[in-house]
Amino acid sequence: MVISQQIREFRKSSSWIRKMFESGIELKRKYGVDKVCDFSLGNPDLMPPDEFQYFLEEESRKTGPFLHGYMPNAGYVETREAVAESLRKEIGVDFTRDDVVMTCGAAGAMNVVLKSILNPGESVVILSPYFVEYKFYVLNHNGKIVVSETDERFLPDIADLESRIDGNTRAVIMNTPNNPTGRAYDEAILKQVGELLREKSKKYGKPIFLISDEPYRKIVFSDSKYFAPVKFYENTVIVTSFSKDLSIPGERIGYIAVNPVMENKEELIDACIFCNRILGFINAPALMQRVIRNVIEFSVDVEVYEKRRNLLFESLKDMGYDIVKPEGTFYMFPRSPIDDDVEFSKVLREELVLVTPGVGFGRAGYFRISFCVDEKVIKKSLERFERAIRKIR
Amino acid sequence: MVISQQIREFRKSSSWIRKMFESGIELKRKYGVDKVCDFSLGNPDLMPPDEFQYFLEEESRKTGPFLHGYMPNAGYVETREAVAESLRKEIGVDFTRDDVVMTCGAAGAMNVVLKSILNPGESVVILSPYFVEYKFYVLNHNGKIVVSETDERFLPDIADLESRIDGNTRAVIMNTPNNPTGRAYDEAILKQVGELLREKSKKYGKPIFLISDEPYRKIVFSDSKYFAPVKFYENTVIVTSFSKDLSIPGERIGYIAVNPVMENKEELIDACIFCNRILGFINAPALMQRVIRNVIEFSVDVEVYEKRRNLLFESLKDMGYDIVKPEGTFYMFPRSPIDDDVEFSKVLREELVLVTPGVGFGRAGYFRISFCVDEKVIKKSLERFERAIRKIR
Known part of the structure; x- marks a missing residue:
């Protein structure tokens, strides 16, 4: 034992x-x-990308006290500002740096968000086929997994999803573009998901969060188009990383971004910063935070x-x-x-x-x-x- | 809500x-x-230290596929070997690389170990005055905090410690040199702690782990001497980081090292590697792993x-x-x-x-x-x- x-x-x-x-x-x-x-x-x-290499070398050459030291648990202000700016440009949603918490990758971000919101036994809906680690992440924080099957084309089945949500539901995890299917959800389906969650939140008198796991956001092919879930539902929390668009998954750098129009968002953001600390992440790696703020638009x-x-x-x-x-x-x-x-x-x-x-x-x-x-x-x-x-x- | x-x-x-x-x-x-x-x-x-700066620049200049990619969740073999070697030299205990798991700092390491060993409601003894984050770390993984007061000189009070341990005890967290007191525990007290935990483990028919939190191990003054808890008790797990001896706390790099003589250590190490993954740390930051293996003996x-x-x-x-x-x-x-x-x-x-x-x-x-x-x-x-x-x- x-x-x-x-x-x-x-x-x-x-x-x-x-x-x-x-x-x-x-x-x-x-x-x-x-x-x-x-x-x-x-x-x-x-x-x-070459730009990553360039700024990695540049930032590594810098010397001075505290350059590799602790910073506020949410991350460097400049990095959070760069992330917010990139989201404003890329997605067209009015994020500010105060909506952003830098994390140790998307997996770290996901654990921080789940820890922040889950009461024991509350359920989190995941869409099958799913990234298997979601199960562990939810169980880590005493949540319950509820699976909703996507349809034959691997898009959310709204009727099935609806049947999985009840008064015990705390969040739905969505991943577009999707691992393992490669599907990028279209506008129509995101709209339906948003409407469903809005209606259910109202019905149960509490926000049902949409946790949008977006590490593949920039890896969308020319014959398709990316739609951002956050545009379709106010209680959306983005968790993502630079692992795939910069090919640096070993460096553990990502972020949480809370929809700026979410009600009481300050409380959630404060909880995420706190949980980033108490789960032992403390802060996203310092040097990588300094690097990525220069290359955030590259991939x-x-x-x-x-x-x-x-x-x-x-x-x-x-x-x-x-x-x-x-x-x-x-x-x-x-x-x-x-x-x-x-x-x-x-x-x-x-x-x-x-x-x-x-x-x-x-x-x-x-x-x-x-x-x-x-x-x-x-x-x-x-x-x-x-x-x-x-x-x- | x-x-x-x-x-x-x-x-x-x-x-x-x-x-x-x-x-x-x-x-x-x-x-x-x-x-x-x-x-x-x-x-x-x-x-x-200058050596850190030198190797940071050197490692940053290297290019090639997967240099910033995922590696095994335990960390690079070369880094774990370097850590094991440094422990052999510094502490004189026969660690191998298989006893070492690289982590996102000591806080990450502590959470990984607690997640690996704690069943719901099992208790962890911490010594007061304590690093306040221990409380959160134990509660994160559904453990129960039990406090043992140290004596007037801030050394473990063996009688009090004994009274805090029962069949529900899973681990004792110890921190020498100590935050907040600066005390470095002497040989005699570590021996007594080891004997007590050995006896209690025997009594309750299960290992009571000593989690030795050692980020200040190298910061011991010339009129004192450091004694390593791992030498005095077989069920010791070291959690530590390079945050203080290299002044790089923002980079989140540390490790777990399991006493090589611990019974069934393979099961614990396997669990730690797994929990490093499912808690969302995945692996210690790649670049820093490559840097620190070159500068592990500096401070x-x-x-x-x-x-x-x-x-x-x-x-x-x-x-x-x-x-x-x-x-x-x-x-x-x-x-x-x-x-x-x-x-x-x-x-x-x-x-x-x-x-x-x-x-x-x-x-x-x-x-x-x-x-x-x-x-x-x-x-x-x-x-x-x-x-x-x-x-x-």
Whole structure:
């Protein structure tokens, strides 16, 4: 009884993912890294933009007392101002620096927001297929997970969502563009979600928060358009990071931005700053805060991801895979040609192709391809994907 | 009801600290920053060592894919190896890299360890006067706080500590050198603590962990000696950071190190790596991990802090203040010349001297002086401290 019961159960229930991960490592060891096409990881392979590199070196050269010291728990005023300004320009919502709290990535931001708002046993609705970590984040703060299935096109099913919300609901987590599906929600659906949550908040006499997880906001392809959830619902809290648009996920830098028109927003922001402190984050890393305020409008070359999406999507479709076309991110979520997605992942693994079964995202019968890999890897994988689908037909 | 009940209560109960903090800001605004002697903050004022600056610039210049990307949640192998090696040299305990998990500072480390081990309602013993954040950290993970008073010299009172431990006890948090008292525990007391916890673990048939919070380990003065708690008790988990020895608290880099001789340590380490992930830390900031592995044996010039301690300690003692001589850190914890430490802090504030009342550390009747301020500030403050003690006598 060295560790807590909860953590022990978590570890047991996720042991199949670990086994899969380990068998992938084993595969690479056996056949060589170059032989294996690994589409299972979400670690952006593009280099950070040159501007990031430039300002990283510039900020690193600066010396003086307190340059690496504590700052207010919300972050540097200048960085929060830069974030607010970028949101004003990008989204067209009138954020000020006081609406922004700098965090250790989006995962840190999400935990801070949940800690700030959740009373024990209150529920948080997540949309399936979902980023599996949401479950842990909600449970960390004694919340209850309620799952709403999205429709066949992976868009929120308003009727289902409505049926999941009751007097015990504290928040809905939404993620557009979406991991694992790559869908970017359109204006119409966001409007409906906003209306539903507004109505339910009124009915239950308390705000039901929309926590909008937006790390892929800038990774939207040219044939699609990004709509910001915050424009459609007053009780929206943005949690996001620079991990994907600057390719710096290891640096743990992101932020919370509270809709400036939210009622009593000061209380929520104060709570987030406080929880940033007591959860042990204290503040977002100092140097990265100084760097990103200079490069906030830059991002990696999204065209690279788009080209990969085109190649993969068109090729797999031609082979007979059933796929909803991703509009952003570096993921796609094809239907498994056989019902059992874990089984089909094994078929792919025999071809030295690693993917993640949909059951890991709460949607069996699908699998996730993460295409933050070189185009060469994608090209190499194509005949393997083809053999796999032929094999089971 | 925008935020949770718990957070609302936390905010209410700590509002007096905020008011004090704000009145300090007000004071500086009114009289000028230079006129106020601020001993209330724990933000190290010394510059990071030159070696840190050198390797920061060197590591920042490096370019390549994944240099700022995700790495295993435990941290870079090379960094963990460097930490293990430094512990072997410094403490003489046979740590390997597998015993080390890199974290977002000591506060992150502490939350990760508590999340890993605490079942709901289990208690954690903290020693008063204590670092007030411990309370939040334990409550974050549904633990219960039990306070054991240290003795008149601020050393653990073994009889009292024994009386606080029962079948519900999961861990004891210890902090040497100590914030707020500056005491560095000697060999004899650590031995007694180790024996007590060993006996209690045996009695209750489960490990009672000693969580050793060691961010001031390298800030020990020349007339004293540091003893490492991990050498005296097998179920010791070190949580610490580079915040104080490298003067980089804003960068959020620290680690967990589990005693290599602990039984079933693999399970605890695995849980810590997992909790580092699910609490939203994910991993310690990448660049800082790459920097600190080069400078792990360096530290700020401790002599500067020692000189300040000497000046303050000798001067205040001569004025009639009753102080236990600090052996490390940059804190001292004099007895308030009147019983009411909040009242005496106000007397000092009238002299434009800011300190923190002992009640904020769970020990009324004392106050904390944080001397991470320039010697000039200390010199300027002396006649003010003298006037204050005369005023109330």
